[in-house]
Amino acid sequence: MIAYNSNWxxxxxxxxxxxxWHKKGLLSDEKWQAIEAAYTSNxxxxxxxxxxxxxIFTLILLMAAGGLVAVFxxxxxxxxxxxxxxxxxxxxxxxxxxxxxxxxxxxxxxxDDMFLYVAIGAxxxxxxxxxxxxxxxxxxxxxxxxxxxxxxxRYIDRLLAxxxxxxxxxxxxxxxxxxxxxALYLLPFAGMLFSAAVYIFSKQGQARYGWRHWNxxxxxxxxxxxxxxxxxxxxxxxxxxGADFFQLETVPMAWFFWAFTFxxxxxxxxxxxxxxxxxLLDIGLGCVAAAVFSFRYYYHVLPLTWAxxxxxxxxxxxAYFSIRYLHQNEGGAYSYEEDSETTLLQEIEQQLIEQTxxxxxxxxxxxxxxxxxxxxxxxxxxxxx
Amino acid sequence: xxxxxxRNLLQQELIAPEDAEKIVLFESKKPFSLHWELxxxxxxxxxxxxxxxxxxxYENIDTIGHAVIIALIGAISAACFWxxxxxxxxxxxxxxxxxxxxxxxxxxxxxLTFLIMEGYLQYQYGIFGTRYGLxxxxxxxxxxALAYWLDNRGVLSMGITALAAWLGITVTPQDLLTHNDFNxxxxxxxxxxxxxxxxVVPFLSERWGLKKHFSLTYLNFGVHILMISTLAGMMVLxxxxxxxxxxxxxxxxxxxxxxxxxxxxxxxVAVLYGYIGLTYMLIVHTDGLGFxxxxxxxxxxxxxxxxxxxxxxxxxxxxxxxx
Numbered sequence: 001m002i003a004y005n006s007n008w009x010x011x012x013x014x015x016x017x018x019x020x021w022h023k024k025g026l027l028s029d030e031k032w033q034a035i036e037a038a039y040t041s042n043x044x045x046x047x048x049x050x051x052x053x054x055x056i057f058t059l060i061l062l063m064a065a066g067g068l069v070a071v072f073x074x075x076x077x078x079x080x081x082x083x084x085x086x087x088x089x090x091x092x093x094x095x096x097x098x099x100x101x102x103x104x105x106x107x108x109x110x111x112d113d114m115f116l117y118v119a120i121g122a123x124x125x126x127x128x129x130x131x132x133x134x135x136x137x138x139x140x141x142x143x144x145x146x147x148x149x150x151x152x153x154r155y156i157d158r159l160l161a162x163x164x165x166x167x168x169x170x171x172x173x174x175x176x177x178x179x180x181x182x183a184l185y186l187l188p189f190a191g192m193l194f195s196a197a198v199y200i201f202s203k204q205g206q207a208r209y210g211w212r213h214w215n216x217x218x219x220x221x222x223x224x225x226x227x228x229x230x231x232x233x234x235x236x237x238x239x240x241x242g243a244d245f246f247q248l249e250t251v252p253m254a255w256f257f258w259a260f261t262f263x264x265x266x267x268x269x270x271x272x273x274x275x276x277x278x279x280l281l282d283i284g285l286g287c288v289a290a291a292v293f294s295f296r297y298y299y300h301v302l303p304l305t306w307a308x309x310x311x312x313x314x315x316x317x318x319a320y321f322s323i324r325y326l327h328q329n330e331g332g333a334y335s336y337e338e339d340s341e342t343t344l345l346q347e348i349e350q351q352l353i354e355q356t357x358x359x360x361x362x363x364x365x366x367x368x369x370x371x372x373x374x375x376x377x378x379x380x381x382x383x384x385x
Numbered sequence: 386x387x388x389x390x391x392r393n394l395l396q397q398e399l400i401a402p403e404d405a406e407k408i409v410l411f412e413s414k415k416p417f418s419l420h421w422e423l424x425x426x427x428x429x430x431x432x433x434x435x436x437x438x439x440x441x442x443y444e445n446i447d448t449i450g451h452a453v454i455i456a457l458i459g460a461i462s463a464a465c466f467w468x469x470x471x472x473x474x475x476x477x478x479x480x481x482x483x484x485x486x487x488x489x490x491x492x493x494x495x496x497l498t499f500l501i502m503e504g505y506l507q508y509q510y511g512i513f514g515t516r517y518g519l520x521x522x523x524x525x526x527x528x529x530a531l532a533y534w535l536d537n538r539g540v541l542s543m544g545i546t547a548l549a550a551w552l553g554i555t556v557t558p559q560d561l562l563t564h565n566d567f568n569x570x571x572x573x574x575x576x577x578x579x580x581x582x583x584x585v586v587p588f589l590s591e592r593w594g595l596k597k598h599f600s601l602t603y604l605n606f607g608v609h610i611l612m613i614s615t616l617a618g619m620m621v622l623x624x625x626x627x628x629x630x631x632x633x634x635x636x637x638x639x640x641x642x643x644x645x646x647x648x649x650x651x652x653x654v655a656v657l658y659g660y661i662g663l664t665y666m667l668i669v670h671t672d673g674l675g676f677x678x679x680x681x682x683x684x685x686x687x688x689x690x691x692x693x694x695x696x697x698x699x700x701x702x703x704x705x706x707x708x
Contacts, residue, residue, distance in 0.1 A: 017390045026408050027400070035399050046649070046699065053653035054696050057660075057689045064685035071679055111693065209389045276417040285422060305440040312433030319426035326419065335416035336423065 002213055003101050003154050008041035009213050015039050043107035054110030062092065062118045078130055085126030092119035116155050120147050138174040141167050152217050161217035165224045169194060177245065184246050188257070191232030199225040219279075226268070226283040233260035236294035261291050276333075387412055431494075451509050458502040465495025473535055480598045481536040493539050496531070500524055500543075521551040533595075538602050545583065545606050552579055573618045577631065580611025584638070604642075608651060611635050612658040619665060632662040647703040656692060664688070 002009070015036060022032040046054070066088050075084040096115040106112040127143050148164035151157060169191070176190040177183050202218040202225065205211050211218070231237050235257040242248040251257060268284025271277065296307065326336040391408060394400040400408075442454050469492040474481045483489050503524065506512050513520040528544030531537065552575050584607035587600035612635060618628030636659035643652035667684060695702070 014390050014393070017387055018394065021408055021411075024411065026411055027404060031400060031404065035394065038397065038399055044697065046697075049650045049653040050696055050699060053657060054693060056657070057692045057696070060685055061689035061693065064682045064689065068679065068682045068686060071682070109697070111697075212389075273417075278417075281422060285426070305437050305444060308433050308437030309441060310437075312430045312435070312437055314430070315426050316430030316434060319423045319430055322419070323423050323427070326423075331416075333416055335418050336420050337416070337418055 001154065002156060003097060004043070004107050004156070005041075005105075006213060008043050008107075011039035011041040012043070013212060015041075042105055044105045045108045046110070051108065051110035051113075055114045056110075058111045058114035059118070062114065066118075066122075082126045082129045085122045085129065089119045089122035089126060092116075092122060112155070113157065113159075116151060116157060116160070120151050120160070123147055136174075138171065138178075141170045141174065145171060153214070156213055156217055158216055158220050161220045162224065165198070165221050168198075169228060184242065184248065185252065187241065187245075188232050188238050192229055195225040195229035195232060198222075199229065223279055223283065226279060227286075230264050230268070230283070230287045230290070233257055233264065234290060234294055235261045236290075236297055261294050265291050273334075428490075431490075451505075455502060455505055455509070458498055458505065462495050462498035462502055465491050465498065469495060469531075469535060476534060477536070478595050480596075483537075489537060489539060492531070492535060492537055493543075496524075496528060496540055496543055499527070518551060518555045521547055521554055525551050532599075536596070538599065541599055541602050542606070545602070549579055549606075549610070569617070569621050573614050573622055576610055576614025576617065580607050580609075580614055580635075583607030584611060584635075604651070608635075608639055608654055608658075612654075616658065616662055616665070619662065625666060625669060629662060629666055632659070636662075644703055649699065649703070652699060652703070653696070656696065660688070660692060 018027060018032060018035045021027045022029075027035075045051075069088065069091075070084060073080075073084055073087075075081045092115050096112060096119065100106045100112050100115055104111075124144055124147060128140055131139065145164070145167050148160055148167050152160035152164050172190055172194045173187060176186050179186060198221055202222040205218045206215055206222070235251065235254070238257050239251050242251055265284050265287035268280050268287060270284075272279070272281030272284055292311070301307075302310070323336055326332075326334060387408075391400070391405055395402065395405050442449065442457075446454070469488065472484045472488060474484050503520065507520055525544055525547035528540050528547055532541035532544050553572060583603045586607075587597075587603045590599060591597050612632065615628045615632040615635060619625050619632065622628070636655045639651045639655035642648065643650075643655060664684075668681070671680075
């Protein structure tokens with residue numbers, strides 16, 4: 001089901017987990033080295049900068065190559081163009097499957113990412129361009145959906161997962177919007193219901209060992225579901241949507257949506273702290289800001305300057321005393337120590353530092369993988385043309 | 386997700402049972418880190434507070450008066466510097482760990498408020514008159530001194546920015562500046578000079594063993610200023626050959642740097658800038674020849690394929706064994 005070698009994916013997962021334990025001092029150096037030796041993965045996954053560079057050049061390459069192929073086929077009708085797009089999509093997928101991933105062993109190298117996006121883009125262009133201008137948006141969403149879902153499942157790609165989520169949500173909302181008369185009342189609840197369903201699905205999916213390789217995309221879905229759940233009931237969103245779609249000035253059941261706007265963020269934060277769930281906590285914090293903005297959009301209780309000063313002061317004091325409290329109560333359930341789990345931004349920062357200041361020749365994780373020069377003979381996409 | 390992994394590792398006897406017990410205990414007891422969240426809240430708070438106070442002062446400028454406000458900003462700046470100096474670690478030629486959690490940010494805040502105070506003084510009272518060079522020279526010296534003394538890369542970045550501004554202002558004749566007509570040749574030359582300077586500094590400091598960990602900051606500024614200036618020289622000044630040669634040299638230099646210090650960042654950056662320059666040269670010089678666009682499509686396809694092969698084989702290019 002997954003295009004990539006799943007044994008290698010397993011090896012990566014095991015090594016990552018074991019490395020965390022090693023860093024925390026729970027595993028001795030010898031044990032860690034033994035684990036590293038036992039779990040080898042031969043993926044070609046270069047460092048983030050090389051990945052970005054490769055992605056840029058692959059995109060130019062694919063566009064130029066597509067242009068060249070188009071010159072020889074000379075598709076001059078609309079039908080011809082769409083057939084050509086489909087053909088180009090098939091070519092991209094074939095190269096991706098038969099050259100880039102299998103013999104090339106690329107995994108998140110920028111090349112496989114770009115081939116996938118270009119292929120999906122070509123398929124969608126090919127299928128959507130013959131459609132009439134009057135075609136409802138729902139049709140476009142329904143055409144895109146299978147490609148996005150299949151792509152994110154087979155290539156475990158997070159960006160496609162985001163697109164698939166947005167597309168699914170769009171289908172649900174657009175379908176509900178067509179219900180006569182009731183649409184106005186049903187839309188927010190349809191959004192909430194959909195988000196809740198996705199949230200539960202992705203939470204349960206992440207707990208399943210059999211689905212471990214999809215952990216990343218399920219996590220993306222989980223985060224997005226939390227955001228859309230809140231957005232579905234946020235007063236500002238509901239009011240704006242009502243005004244745009246149904247020319248409604250006032251929102252029915254305003255009290256409910258106001259209550260939702262303010263209670264849900266705190267529920268998120270509370271649940272996040274309680275269950276030690278970082279996603280709930282972080283999205284909850286963001287939602288508090290959204291709630292404040294929504295409120296100020298309708299009621300100008302304070303001049304903007306004073307509101308800013310007070311908000312800033314409250315945030316500062318809260319954060320300052322929380323940090324002090326955590327410092328004084330070390331060893332509790334919460335801490336102010338930096339977590340070993342790094343975000344992408346921290347990763348880039350770390351790599352910048354590791355890469356550029358090489359006075360300490362510490363072995364970085366990628367270098368220990370054994371894909372030295374000889375065996376990697378031009379596995380790049382370049383050869384296939 | 387860690388339980389099945391732990392079980393697998395135990396089965397394969399890669400982990401001793403007593404280690405596994407420790408890990409299970411750790412995983413169930415490990416504290417939930419609020420570091421990132423609280424730090425973000427703290428920054429947001431400071432930011433909002435600053436914006437709010439700034440506007441508050443702006444709105445009440447008639448009743449408060451400029452002198453008071455400048456004094457207030459100066460007091461904040463002075464307080465920050467006082468804190469930074471009081472809590473400073475002893476000077477060292479190498480890297481120094483910041484003494485407290487807030488230290489770096491307080492120092493940065495001090496530098497920022499210093500800049501604001503200076504700008505305010507100039508705007509309101511015109512203390513520097515038209516000697517803009519002096520206005521950028523003072524913070525530059527201050528920031529460089531603080532960066533080296535207190536070991537702070539953020540302040541160093543501000544110092545480098547001030548240096549760039551100072552050079553840019555110094556080389557641009559006053560009347561041109563006031564007539565809003567920037568002499569691009571002078572700016573490009575300065576850019577090339579500054580880029581080279583910033584690229585050379587880290588090698589000198591590594592030689593003298595002075596703040597070796599500043600290298601990245603210098604080189605990062607250096608590579609972009611140098612490459613962009615040479616590209617600007619090619620495209621804006623039209624002196625394609627000279628600047629193309631210069632670009633090739635700098636790309637070569639950073640490729641060498643990437644190779645010897647095994648830095649993938651500089652490898653990618655150098656390749657990208659080099660590719661832009663090469664493509665520009667090709668397009669400009671084949672413009673009059675009336676080539677078909679198929680030629681360019683072939684060029685892009687083959688050149689990109691070449692770059693991709695080069696980048697995917699970076700392991701061969703970069704000397705991993707060198708310390």
